[in-house]
Amino acid sequence: MTKVLIFTLLALSSLALSTVSVLAKEAYRVVIVETLPVPIVTESRIEFEKELVRIMPEYDIDITRYNAEGSELRAQTILAEIAKEPAPDLVVSVATLATRALNASDQFVDVPKLFMAVSSPVEEGIVPAIGASSERNITGESHVLDAKVKLDMLEGVLRASNPSTPFTIGLIHSTYPSSSSLVSHLLALNGNYEHINLVAISTPYIEGDEGLTAMTEKIVESLQQRKSELDGYWLSSGPLVEANGLVARVKEKTGLLPLFAENISSVKEGALIGVASEPVSIGKSAARKAKLILDKKSAKNIPVEKMDTYTVAVNVTTAIKLQLPIPSSYLKLAKKHVYQ
Structure with missing residues (x-):
């Protein structure tokens, strides 16, 4: 009887460990740096987070948010602090000044990066032309019509x-x-x-x-x-x-x-x-780009494009x-x- 009980407990223990293993999700750490707290930035970021969680249900998405309060210098300071920690799987910048600081940072060259709500990625020096890829492991979409x-x-x-x-x-x-x-x-x-x-x-x-x-x-x-x-x-x-x-x-x-x-x-x-392009479209489109980046473990060779929904x-x-x-x-x- 004792042997039967021991075997039963071992079987249950093995089943429990197997169940935990099956239920455990791979985690991705995503850092978001917003330029300033205005509707297009905040609402796009919210839609991005919701959509990313929705389209990647098999992963735990751990998101940390920062806001530069409209200051490029503040964005640079935030990035310097983030660089002291283990590298995230993806850094997302929202709007121009945060994106400018992120693209210029040599501390994140090897980290995949994504921007959204940036009107002029060519003028910002991210890529030489729409449709081109960046050598600094960053991609994204312009949300403004020609x-x-x-x-x-x-x-x-x-x-x-x-x-x-x-x-x-x-x-x-x-x-x-x-x-x-x-x-x-x-x-x-x-x-x-x-x-x-x-x-x-x-x-x-x-x-x-x-x-x-x-x-x-x-x-x-x-x-x-x-x-x-x-x-x-x-x-x-x-x-x-x-x-x-x-x-x-x-x-x-x-x-x-x-x-x-x-x-x-x-x-x-x-x-x-x-x-x-409304914030819902900006955020959802960026989330699809983020999934592609996380799947590839890189933003390289993903061209910077214009949004196609207005x-x-x-x-x-x-x-x-x-x-x-x-x-x-x-x-x-x-x-x-x-x-x-």
């Missing part, structure tokens, strides 16, 4: 009203790197459009929690000074477009409305038309107020994103 595509869209709306003179449009932006780069691309094409005349209106980029508020006030002041020469303005991608209440503040002080916005929330608030939005109330008919093709593209 300047020509955006200008073509706005020209199509303005042309429909058959104006006698071009619309003078203030390109409002901060000196944040990606914002300046995108505005330069738009201005380079300025003379190619019959109904568009772009005028750059900028404010210095200010770091920290109070930076967006300060930049908003400076842009409002600039628009107040120049409102007599403007028919509207363009909200370029970057921190400023994420400022809470910017559209309402400008309208209150100047009466001007955005004719084009590079985020959808601004169209809800009154921008005539907008096109952007949302078009229009505001019919603004169109009526400005007497600018929205072409039916735009309304079809906008689908559920027609606001009033």
Whole structure:
């Protein structure tokens, strides 16, 4: 009887160990460094985490998050602290300044890296061209459409009203790197459009929690000074477009409305038309890239690309107020994103 009991206990013990072995998951350590706490950054990161866990259920994904509070120097300091610990399986940077610091860090050359919510990876020196791979073990996607595509869209709306003179449009932006780069691309094409005349209106980029508020006030002041020469303005991608209440503040002080916005929330608030990759799309697409990197144990030979999912939005109330008919093709593209 004793022998039977011993054999039974040994069998149960062996079964338990086998079960634990089967249930144990391989773990991946992922570090995320955000540039600053604005909606596109925070929401993209949240969607990234959710999607990565969903598509890799057989792994334990251990995620550690840091925020550089809008400072490249702070991002560098964070990375220096991370480098003192065992190397993670993947480092993810969100937005331009954190990505710039990560790409420049020699401490993470051998660690696979992924960026998201970066407008201008070529100008940042990550790759020589879209479609190319980086030699520094980093990849990702640009989430912004080419300047020509955006200008073509706005020209199509303005042309429909058959104006006698071009619309003078203030390109409002901060000196944040990606914002300046995108505005330069738009201005380079300025003379190619019959109904568009772009005028750059900028404010210095200010770091920290109070930076967006300060930049908003400076842009409002600039628009107040120049409102007599403007028919509207363009909200370029970057921190400023994420400022809470910017559209309402400008309208209150100047009466001007955005004719084009590079985020959808601004169209809800009154921008005539907008096109952007939304945070859900950015995060999910980045998660699929992350899975590929973790499977390969490397980001090398994975080309930097542009996202292929964009949302078009229009505001019919603004169109009526400005007497600018929205072409039916735009309304079809906008689908559920027609606001009033």
